[in-house]
Each structure stands twice: as structure tokens, then as C-alpha cells.
Amino acid sequence: xxxxxxxxxxxxxxxxxxxxxxxxxxxxxxxxxxxxxxxxxxxxxxxxxxxxxxxxxxxxxxxxxxxxxxxxxxxxxxxxxxxxxxxxxxxxxxxxxxxxxxx
Amino acid sequence: xxxxxxxxxxxxxxxxxxxxxxxxxxxxxxxxxxxxxxxxxxxxxxxxxxxxxxxxxxxxxxxxxxxxxxxxxxxxxxxxxxxxxxxxxxxxxxxxxxxxxxxxxxxxxxxxxxxxxxxxxxxxxxxxxxxxxxxxxxxxxxxxxxxxxxxxxxxxxxxxxxxxxxxxxxxxxxxxxxxxxxxxxxxxxxxxxxxxxxxxxxxxxxxxxxxxxxxxxxxxxxxxxxxxxxxxxxxxxxxxxxxxxxxxxxxxxxxxxxxxxxxxxxxxxxxxxxxxxxxxxxxxxxxxxxxxxxxxxxxxxxxxxxxxxxxxxxxxxxxxxxxxxxxxxxxxxxxxxxxxxxxxxxxxxxxxxxxxxxxxxxxxxxxxxxxxxxxxxxxxxxxxxxxxxxxxxxxxxxxxxxxxxxxxxxxxxxxxxxxxxxxxxxxxxxxxxxxxxxxxxxxxxxxxxxxxxxxxxxxxxxxxx
Numbered sequence: 351x352x353x354x355x356x357x358x359x360x361x362x363x364x365x366x367x368x369x370x371x372x373x374x375x376x377x378x379x380x381x382x383x384x385x386x387x388x389x390x391x392x393x394x395x396x397x398x399x400x401x402x403x404x405x406x407x408x409x410x411x412x413x414x415x416x417x418x419x420x421x422x423x424x425x426x427x428x429x430x431x432x433x434x435x436x437x438x439x440x441x442x443x444x445x446x447x448x449x450x451x452x453x
Numbered sequence: 454x455x456x457x458x459x460x461x462x463x464x465x466x467x468x469x470x471x472x473x474x475x476x477x478x479x480x481x482x483x484x485x486x487x488x489x490x491x492x493x494x495x496x497x498x499x500x501x502x503x504x505x506x507x508x509x510x511x512x513x514x515x516x517x518x519x520x521x522x523x524x525x526x527x528x529x530x531x532x533x534x535x536x537x538x539x540x541x542x543x544x545x546x547x548x549x550x551x552x553x554x555x556x557x558x559x560x561x562x563x564x565x566x567x568x569x570x571x572x573x574x575x576x577x578x579x580x581x582x583x584x585x586x587x588x589x590x591x592x593x594x595x596x597x598x599x600x601x602x603x604x605x606x607x608x609x610x611x612x613x614x615x616x617x618x619x620x621x622x623x624x625x626x627x628x629x630x631x632x633x634x635x636x637x638x639x640x641x642x643x644x645x646x647x648x649x650x651x652x653x654x655x656x657x658x659x660x661x662x663x664x665x666x667x668x669x670x671x672x673x674x675x676x677x678x679x680x681x682x683x684x685x686x687x688x689x690x691x692x693x694x695x696x697x698x699x700x701x702x703x704x705x706x707x708x709x710x711x712x713x714x715x716x717x718x719x720x721x722x723x724x725x726x727x728x729x730x731x732x733x734x735x736x737x738x739x740x741x742x743x744x745x746x747x748x749x750x751x752x753x754x755x756x757x758x759x760x761x762x763x764x765x766x767x768x769x770x771x772x773x774x775x776x777x778x779x780x781x782x783x784x785x786x787x788x789x790x791x792x793x794x795x796x797x798x799x800x801x802x803x804x805x806x807x808x809x810x811x812x813x814x815x816x817x818x819x820x821x822x823x824x825x826x827x828x829x830x831x832x833x834x835x836x837x838x839x840x841x842x843x844x845x846x847x848x849x850x851x852x853x854x855x856x857x858x859x860x861x862x863x864x865x866x867x868x869x870x871x872x873x874x875x876x877x878x879x880x881x882x883x884x885x886x887x888x889x890x891x892x893x894x895x896x897x898x899x900x901x902x903x904x905x906x907x908x909x910x911x912x913x914x915x916x917x918x
Contacts, residue, residue, distance in 0.1 A: 351602060351706050390688045395837060398837055403582030408495060412867040413834060423867070423903075
């Protein structure tokens with residue numbers, strides 16, 4: 351869907367996307383990292399389970415919510431990548447809220 | 454960071470940058486807060502770090518942002534990137550979130566310059582992965598050099614669509630088609646406004662030059678497109694539409710749409726500034742005078758959040774607001790203010806010549822697009838409320854936006870109604886047969902950006918950093 355960002359002359363960081371290790375430039379957002387690494391769907395909605403992906407890329411639509419370093423409901427388009435960052439697709443409301451609902 | 458500033462500017466785009474530079478030149482202490490990590494706003498995003506080849510593909514207008522940023526960097530303004538403003542009130546108390554820590558500071562004058570967002574227009578399939586706003590495509594390009602790899606279809610109505618097609622063309626992207634949903638009757642609607650628009654003709658000549666380049670490159674542009682439909686299972690597979698009564702389908706995994714931009718009003722709404730429906734721009738905007746003064750003393754607006762005027766006008770409006778605050782803060786007299794404002798006022802008046810033409814030409818039809826005619830189309834992306842459910846609520850005598858919200862949960866999700874507010878208002882207006890200004894707008898309340906309880910608990914009046 352999208353091209354990969356150039357790693358030439360770029361300072362890079364190592365991240366994982368759903369467990370898959372990937373090297374990306376350090377100055378890009380999580381949304382840019384996942385879209386340019388072939389992840390088409392980044393979450394399933396809490397209401398119907400429908401697949402969604404980043405939409406506005408400027409922090410207003412909240413469709414790019416992902417689990418980042420274990421914390422769910424993070425806007426991928428407004429979060430920059432970091433060395434060692436763990437990025438996961440989000441299913442529904444996310445693990446913390448799910449856990450608090452079911453004890 | 455101090456706990457109080459004479460002038461706080463919210464937003465690091467053209468309006469905020471120009472305002473900060475001007476105010477500091479006249480001895481005002483300024484703090485500028487921006488949610489982005491880098492300066493330039495959306496329009497000049499990544500302007501300080503963009504490689505030269507990408508800058509060339511983005512065009513001359515984009516490079517203009519470098520001058521603005523350089524002047525700001527040389528000014529004495531205090532700049533705080535990565536800072537969210539989650540609250541603003543009449544007392545000019547400003548709620549900030551920075552490094553996961555919440556704090557509240559105060560200001561004598563506040564200039565809100567937080568820009569615009571894409572106008573969300575729901576259509577069948579717009580929630581599918583692979584459908585994004587044109588602005589999103591541009592952000593990926595500017596900030597990360599990422600472009601569509603397997604071709605793209607562009608669709609909608611508005612100048613950004615043309616600009617993005619031109620930029621993609623220069624970046625070697627396969628633009629499969631440009632679907633122009635501008636109704637043919639808009640040509641007639643805009644025609645009477647053309648002579649006046651020719652006074653500010655640089656906009657028009659620029660647009661025509663882009664169009665010519667696209668034509669020469671053999672990019673297919675389809676005019677008068679109807680019934681746009683994004684299709685696919687778990688993600689986009691094709692786009693179908695109607696043209697001259699015939700149905701057509703184009704296979705693509707990426708569709709970027711654009712239907713103009715609308716002001717960010719959540720913050721000025723939360724502050725209690727008076728807002729009005731702007732019929733020509735088809736959006737709500739804060740009421741303000743030539744200097745940016747809103748209905749609340751000490752809160753000013755400049756740039757696209759004050760009403761859509763584009764990047765160049767935002768600069769001028771930013772400077773006018775800075776001169777106004779400088780005068781109010783007693784650092785210059787009225788004669789000096791008016792003298793220094795001459796050029797900027799002249800530009801703003803000239804710009805008013807071309808706006809009515811552009812707004813008439815890119816007027817989005819209410820019945821066929823803005824009011825989401827298809828009952829099964831999701832309007833509220835967060836709570837997955839369809840147009841049909843909203844119309845059912847209206848039929849059940851819930852004929853304003855806030856009542857629809859209470860009944861259907863439409864607008865109660867994480868985006869706080871930013872994506873559905875306008876569509877709901879249009880649906881309510883059409884279904885209850887009343888003007889949109891009578892439909893009410895969702896009431897925006899702080900926090901206007903997400904704030905966790907943990908972050909809220911860190912609140913303290915800040916003195917040092």
C-alpha cells in the first residue's frame with residue numbers, strides 16, 4: 351500500500367510490530383512505521399470487531415489506536431517510534447480495560 | 454516553563470509562527486505550544502528536516518515555510534513542542550500536557566492558532582482500511598517520505614486534491630485516477646464571482662498550472678463523479694462510482710479523499726467563545742474581528758481555525774493578532790499598530806476577493822454528500838452509528854445534534870465527535886427540514902484531548918522546568 355521509508359543516511363531504531371522485528375528511521379511515527387511495513391489493519395473495533403487502520407494521520411480521528419509498549423488506546427499517528435518499542439494491533443477496547451471489566 | 458506568560462500562542466503553523474515572531478520583536482514575552490514534535494503545522498510539516506529532493510517534489514509553496522520557521526527560531530519566543538493543550542477557559546487558564554505531566558498556566562492574552570482538519574464526509578466504505586484523507590497521504594509524504602507503492606485513486610472536491618496529485622506525479626507515484634466530485638452546477642454557481650477573483654489571480658493560475666501538468670502526464674481525471682463507493686472485505690479492494698450515468702470500478706488498495714478543510718473549534722468552543730455557521734465555507738467557526746478578537750476578552754484566533762483562508766492568509770492574520778496583543782499589552786500605541794498592520798490588512802482584503810469564488814466552486818452538495826444519503830453508511834466511526842439510525846432518531850423528534858448524541862451514542866467515542874459533528878448536523882438539518890445553524894453543534898468540553906487519570910493527578914501550578 352505504501353513505500354518503505356529510506357534507511358539511507360537515516361538514524362534507525364529497532365521496533366517490533368506484532369512480534370516481527372523491524373528497523374525504521376527514528377523520526378517517524380508509529381502509524382508511518384506500520385503502514386510502510388505492510389500492516390493493513392491496525393485494530394478491530396470494540397463495537398463490531400470491524401477492521402480499521404490509520405485514517406487522518408493528524409490525531410483527530412482516533413482510528414489508529416494501537417497497543418504500544420503494553421499500553422492500549424495509543425494514537426499511532428501521534429506517537430514517535432523509540433528503540434525497542436513494542437507495537438501491537440489492538441482488539442476491541444484493549445487488554446487493560448478488558449481485564450478490569452472481567453475482574 | 455513559567456506559570457504565567459503575557460502571550461500564549463497555541464499552534465506552530467504559519468499563523469502561530471508569524472504571530473510569535475512579530476510579538477517578540479516588540480518586546481512581548483511569548484510561549485508557543487505545539488502538539489507536533491516539529492515546527493510548521495500541517496502545511497509546512499517537517500520543513501526543517503525535509504531532504505532537498507522531497508522538498509522539490511512538494512513544490513515552491515511548501516518551501517515558503519522555511520523562512521517563517523527560521524524567523525521564529527531567531528526570535529526570543531519560548532517554544533514547547535510535543536505539548537497538548539487540553540483546556541482553555543475565560544480566565545485564560547490553559548491546561549497543558551507535556552512529558553505525561555499535566556499542568557495549568559495562565560496568560561494575559563491567548564492566541565489560538567491550531568489550524569484546520571479535513572472535512573469528514575461519510576460515504577459507503579469510508580471506514581475500510583486503505584481509505585484515508587488526502588491530508589493523511591500528504592503528512593506521510595512530508596514527514597516520512599512515504600508514498601503509495603501500488604498506485605492510488607484520489608477522489609473528492611477541493612484544491613488539496615489537485616496539489617496532492619501534482620506532488621505524487623513528481624514523486625513518481627502511479628495516480629490511477631482523479632475522481633472529481635465537484636458538481637457540474639458549481640461552475641455556474643462560481644461564475645459570477647470569477648471577475649472579482651481575478652484580482653487575486655495567483656491562486657487561480659497556480660491551480661491551472663497543476664491541472665495542465667497532470668493532463669500532460671496523462672493522469673486520468675474524471676469530472677462530475679457521483680456515488681463514490683469504497684469496496685472490500687477487511688480492507689479496500691476497489692472503488693466504484695458513477696459517471697455520466699454509467700457505473701465504473703477501479704481496482705486499488707488505496708483511496709485518498711478530500712472534501713475541503715474545516716476549522717478546529719474544539720478549544721475555542723470549550724473556552725466559550727461565540728461561534729457561528731459560515732454558510733459559504735460550510736463550517737462552524739469562532740466569531741472574530743479583523744484583528745482576531747473573539748467574543749471573550751484576551752482570547753484571539755488566527756489562521757484556518759478562525760475560518761478557512763489558507764497558509765498565506767494565516768501568516769497575515771497571525772501578524773495582525775500579534776500587533777493587536779502588543780497594543781493591548783501597552784507596548785505600542787494605536788497609530789503604530791495601524792501603521793504596522795497596513796500591509797497585512799491589505800493582503801487580507803485582497804484575499805477576500807478570491808475566497809467567494811473558491812468557496813462557490815468547491816461547495817459540497819448537502820443532499821448527495823454532506824448529509825450521507827445512504828442509510829447503511831457509518832457516520833460515527835467510533836460508535837459505529839449509521840446515517841439511518843440518526844435519521845430514525847430525528848423521525849423520533851430528536852431534532853438537534855446533542856439529542857441525537859444522547860439517544861444514539863453518536864459522537865461519544867474517543868474522537869469526541871470531531872469526525873461526525875458536521876455530518877450529523879447536515880443529516881438533522883435535511884431530515885427535519887431546517888437550516889443547519891438551528892441543528893446545534895456538539896458541545897465541546899475539556900479535556901479536549903485525551904488525558905489519563907494518572908496524568909490528571911500530576912497537575913500542579915508550574916514554576917520551573
